[in-house]
Amino acid sequence: MREALALIQASWRTQRSYRVSIVLSILSLGVTVLPVYFVSKALQPYVASSIANQGGNYFGFLVVGFIALIFVSTTVSSIPDAVGAGIGTGTLEALLSTRASIPSLLAGMVGYSFVWTAVKAILFLALAMVLGLHLSLAASLSGILILVLIVLAHIPFALMAASLVLAFRTTAQIPSVIMIASGLLGGVYWSMSAKIIPGWVHAMANWVPLAPGLRALRQTMLNGASLSSVMPDVLLLVGFIVMLNAIGFLAFTEALKYARRTGTLAQY
């Protein structure tokens, strides 16, 4: 854990040296919130009925969806990106030569991205609240827990993409596929229970971890529902985590062995 913190601190020191990038990143949040606010206002009458059981307010619906999606985006892209950059620069080899364990190194290599995403999410929420978003702050602990479960459910996809980077220098578009599937089928922009959504799309959505995650997150954050009332969706998320993480870690371990066998840990 301390090793991971040391790497996160190093990443922060590196990133803060790019001052313009940090300022622009924060400013872009404001640019994102405003269009979401105005578009949601315009579409509110058309979608109100389909999101009635998820807060009923389309702006809140979208804000919660976007926040979940930026965490999914960070999760599925940060690990393969960090591994790829580490191979390209040779830092991965240097890190693997230390006594730190692989999970600590991975957590440290991507930890900063998650901290920065959390900061952006908080700022995004704050701006949204200034624009009139009402959140159930009492349910924020449950919301954070569900967000953590959403992240954990997507780590296996990141590990699989990172494994492919380690072995074959490609992510096979896994992060893009997950992002598209999550965006379209996870219920970020519209409710998957809307009558206009065909049955077969609804069936496919059951295999997208973000779908139950977002349902539970919106219920708690927008409706103030308790954790026990969204337990079926939470258990579904836990099921994804248990089932997929074993595959993800196995894939990563085998890819690391493959890279050691072929001597390609530092060859991009």
Add this chain to the structure above:
Amino acid sequence: MSGIAARDVVPTIAAVSDLSPAASDSASHAVVLDGISKSFPVRRTWGEMLRHPTLSPRAPVLQNISLAVADGEFFGLLGPNGAGKTTLFKTLATLVLPDSGTATVGGYDVVLDASKVRSVLAPVIADERSLYWRLTAFQNLELFAKLQGMRGPTVHKRVKDVLDVVGLSDTAEKIVAAFSSGMKQRLLIARALVAQPRVLLLDEPTRSLDPISARAFRTFLRDEISGRQGCTVLLATHSADEVLELCTRVAVLDRGRLLATGTTTSLARDLGEERYALFTRDAGHPALVAMVQRGVVGALTKRETEDGWERVDMELAGGMERASQIVATLVEQGVVIARFERVPLPLADLIDRIVRRSAEGASHA
């Protein structure tokens, strides 16, 4: 002249082939390699893959390498590019898995006890890009000290000590991007030293340094790292001079094969110190001609230098002692000599000789 092949190389190769960790008293050896082999897949064109989809050709990179390095030794791995030096180091550093054979570092197996190996061995990864360029030298070392398991005030003390050792204390707060190549090389060494390793692997550490920095760096390696720090050092290089200057023993690798192991003294005596250049105005002097005829000196080649003197390249057995006697004799007989110096043997020639003599030794046996 007694060649290294007949006297040292053939018996040495036979001896190391028999070496096993148990038999070699691995407790007193920092590093023991026993029959390490490694091959890598050969990259094929699309056409070759379509024609022969089931073939998976492999190129041998290390072939049955066996050697032992004693605790505290400064050991050289000499070989041209593609000899297998880096792969051997990466195997020891647990970054490459061997196909067969065993390797132990500090008594720990590099495959079975990889994490323990990493606690006693540190590779100096020569790639400057592996440093964190936007961090200062201090922050780079602080990070790696923590990754190596150090905690609390020990971290800062150790980082300061190591920066002192490599002579970077004055630039500790400067970001690495502003460092010269020499400073980055020192920082790479410092990064490896921060964990207080028993065994240090140096892969061509002076390759990006100018001659003056390289000489200063070699002095630093000999006096500080090997001398005061007491590290066992394995140095991979293609510079025979570097090995002769720094190492007590040397292994010569070529195309993945271990051609010879022995002391640098014997290597220098038998292979390196027999070529000399003599600058004279009397290249055709009878005394010199007589020496060639009697076989005292061999392989005489002459060429005129720009300042009107003649350079005579010759082979001369018997080391510096014998060379001084020859010079004294020539001067006594009236040969005007402006300069007389040893000519370093190019690595390619050295390897050629070892291969030739190894083959001669094998045919005699």
